[in-house]
Amino acid sequence: MSARTATLTTAKRSVRGQVSAEEWRIRVDLAACYRLIAHYRWDDLVFTHISARVPGEERAFLLNPYGMMFQEITASSLVKVDFDGNVLIASEYGINLAGYTIHSAVQMARPDVACVIHLHSRDGAAVSAQKDGLLPLTQNAMIARAFLAYHDYEGIALDLGERERLVEDLGDKCLMMLRNHGTLACGPSVAEAFARMFTLERACEMQVAALAGGRELTMPSEEVQELVARQVQRNSDADRPGELAWPALLRMLDRQDPSYKD
Numbered sequence: 001m002s003a004r005t006a007t008l009t010t011a012k013r014s015v016r017g018q019v020s021a022e023e024w025r026i027r028v029d030l031a032a033c034y035r036l037i038a039h040y041r042w043d044d045l046v047f048t049h050i051s052a053r054v055p056g057e058e059r060a061f062l063l064n065p066y067g068m069m070f071q072e073i074t075a076s077s078l079v080k081v082d083f084d085g086n087v088l089i090a091s092e093y094g095i096n097l098a099g100y101t102i103h104s105a106v107q108m109a110r111p112d113v114a115c116v117i118h119l120h121s122r123d124g125a126a127v128s129a130q131k132d133g134l135l136p137l138t139q140n141a142m143i144a145r146a147f148l149a150y151h152d153y154e155g156i157a158l159d160l161g162e163r164e165r166l167v168e169d170l171g172d173k174c175l176m177m178l179r180n181h182g183t184l185a186c187g188p189s190v191a192e193a194f195a196r197m198f199t200l201e202r203a204c205e206m207q208v209a210a211l212a213g214g215r216e217l218t219m220p221s222e223e224v225q226e227l228v229a230r231q232v233q234r235n236s237d238a239d240r241p242g243e244l245a246w247p248a249l250l251r252m253l254d255r256q257d258p259s260y261k262d
């Protein structure tokens with residue numbers, strides 16, 4: 001842990017006593033998710049955002065304090081806002097308005113969603129700019145494509161009017177390429193949203209590497225692509241890969257720096 005992280009995390013007051021046990025649990029998971037995105041180097045300075053719905057409160061969600069690096073975010077530092085953008089628990093940090101637009105749109109339209117992740121990773125943004133989008137070049141890509149939607153770029157997401165078009169494009173999918181911009185994943189828990197984003201981001205990395213490899217590529221048949229789509233859609237409710245991997249991911253964070261739980 002760096003000295004800077006230590007100063008920030010110990011200087012912050014814990015909000016644990018001000019929130020429900022359920023809210024505290026989701027705060028810890030969400031802070032862990034920010035640390036994991038930083039660990040895999042998919043962050044973009046203090047920009048981009050991950051949100052989680054506050055359990056038991058229909059119109060409230062948590063966002064990153066705008067100005068903190070993902071690797072220094074803690075459970076207590078997350079900013080609680082409502083669907084109108086009002087800050088519900090006072091914070092010295094504000095929120096990213098484009099983040100509010102994107103996350104309030106998905107959180108309002110999709111009651112099945114507990115967590116939304118939006119990134120500007122290098123390879124996610126690179127594939128978002130490729131006309132053919134995510135190609136079925138790898139198993140990761142074929143899995144991601146079964147849940148993948150696309151949304152055209154409209155400028156920095158400050159126009160609340162974009163919310164309608166964004167959720168219309170997302171439909172009932174859980175992954176989206178924001179063209180010329182980045183990636184988005186959502187899920188019924190922080191763990192599932194993270195696992196889905198991991199599949200998409202890895203698929204984008206593999207595509208960029210394969211296209212840069214300078215050798216002729218082999219594309220799986222349409223038949224096998226459709227088979228994979230059926231296999232993952234059939235298993236998506238029963239299989240919770242995120243829940244399986246999440247405790248191990250938290251153990252990894254605990255070995256590195258457990259201050260996300262502060």
Ligand SMILES: [Zn+2]
Pocket residue numbers: 048118119120181182
């Ligand atoms: Zn963005």
